[in-house]
Amino acid sequence: MAQAQRKHIPNEIRRALFDATDRRCTICRRPLDIEGGTHHIGEMGHIAPHSPDGPRREAARPAEVDGLGNLMLLCPSCHRTIDKEPGLWPDEHLRAIKAEHEGWVIVERARPEPDKPLDEEPTGLSEIVKIGDVAYRVTSDPEEERSADGTAIVSQAFAIAPDGRHVWIRRIASSGPGSEVVERRVALASEAGLLAEALPGLPPPVAVSMTAETAVLVTAVPSFTTLAGFYGGRGREAEAVRVLAAGTAGICEGLASLHARGLAHGALDLDSIMTDQQGALFLRDAGHAFLHPAKPAEDIRRLAELIHMTVTGRPPIPLVSAAVLNPAVPQRIARTLDRALSPDPAERGNIAELGAGLRG
Numbered sequence: 001m002a003q004a005q006r007k008h009i010p011n012e013i014r015r016a017l018f019d020a021t022d023r024r025c026t027i028c029r030r031p032l033d034i035e036g037g038t039h040h041i042g043e044m045g046h047i048a049p050h051s052p053d054g055p056r057r058e059a060a061r062p063a064e065v066d067g068l069g070n071l072m073l074l075c076p077s078c079h080r081t082i083d084k085e086p087g088l089w090p091d092e093h094l095r096a097i098k099a100e101h102e103g104w105v106i107v108e109r110a111r112p113e114p115d116k117p118l119d120e121e122p123t124g125l126s127e128i129v130k131i132g133d134v135a136y137r138v139t140s141d142p143e144e145e146r147s148a149d150g151t152a153i154v155s156q157a158f159a160i161a162p163d164g165r166h167v168w169i170r171r172i173a174s175s176g177p178g179s180e181v182v183e184r185r186v187a188l189a190s191e192a193g194l195l196a197e198a199l200p201g202l203p204p205p206v207a208v209s210m211t212a213e214t215a216v217l218v219t220a221v222p223s224f225t226t227l228a229g230f231y232g233g234r235g236r237e238a239e240a241v242r243v244l245a246a247g248t249a250g251i252c253e254g255l256a257s258l259h260a261r262g263l264a265h266g267a268l269d270l271d272s273i274m275t276d277q278q279g280a281l282f283l284r285d286a287g288h289a290f291l292h293p294a295k296p297a298e299d300i301r302r303l304a305e306l307i308h309m310t311v312t313g314r315p316p317i318p319l320v321s322a323a324v325l326n327p328a329v330p331q332r333i334a335r336t337l338d339r340a341l342s343p344d345p346a347e348r349g350n351i352a353e354l355g356a357g358l359r360g
Contacts, residue, residue: 187288
């Protein structure tokens with residue numbers, strides 16, 4: 001994927017690639033146009049390399065190495081990620097990502113516009129979220145949820161700050177008076193206060209806004225790549241197991257900060273854990289720490305469960321070690337996971353012990 005080779009890609013291929021991807025990064029789906037669409041930050045990356053010694057050199061090189069089928073439109077961050085660790089991004093996985101994204105574009109273009117009353121105001125996140133004079137550009141499809149009593153609309157999405165930082169935005173909009181909207185606003189405000197203390201391992205707050213109608217919290221994230229996105233079915237490989245185990249320091253530190261306050265995240269999953277380009281794991285937010293009380297032992301079990309699923313490809317099986325399901329898992333890591341997955345919370349140890357056992 002050498003930068004110097006891109007000048008040889010025909011203009012018609014470039015135009016076709018930008019059109020097929022809706023001018024978005026194929027991996028993180030970040031819009032790539034800037035300055036009103038007059039410029040872009042898109043980069044064309046090869047799946048099988050242009051040169052024989054490039055990343056993924058073991059992949060079969062098609063006859064048309066600069067053809068549309070061998071190219072991905074990427075943002076600079078994702079381009080660096082797949083080329084820096086090509087072993088974690090094999091050609092067959094990249095081709096599957098390319099097919100999924102370009103298929104998504106076709107489906108989205110064919111989707112009819114929903115009918116809305118002319119006077120209906122959008123309740124979720126729009127393309128631009130403004131807090132004061134600062135505008136954040138949303139880069140992913142917002143996730144939206146309405147509270148059980150219908151008084152709160154919770155929206156969340158990844159976005160780009162004006163200085164280029166990757167951020168995570170959560171917004172609570174009130175659709176009327178009720179207990180749940182109050183509870184959620186209080187929880188978000190409490191989380192903002194906790195994050196402002198800059199405790200180790202917790203995401204730094206970027207902005208917070210509280211009005212009568214909405215409550216918004218913006219936190220910084222290392223990238224738009226989640227644990228699920230980074231490993232994407234490759235967690236069984238020996239190198240991936242090593243990188244995953246070594247990358248747990250940040251997330252264990254963040255959970256330890258919560259646990260020291262008598263709090264627990266309570267909402268860990270493959271999409272709420274973020275990674276940087278080296279595979280280090282970080283919390284996206286404080287989860288349900290102030291919304292649904294949970295116990296630290298449950299965070300320990302859940303993190304061990306997610307790591308087990310990543311390195312074995314399946315949920316934990318009682319009395320069956322991860323090393324049995326995947327011989328690439330060292331016995332030390334398997335024993336650490338077994339302890340953290342114990343049905344007895346008292347036997348799981350603390351989060352620092354889980355991290356230390358994984359990292360060795």
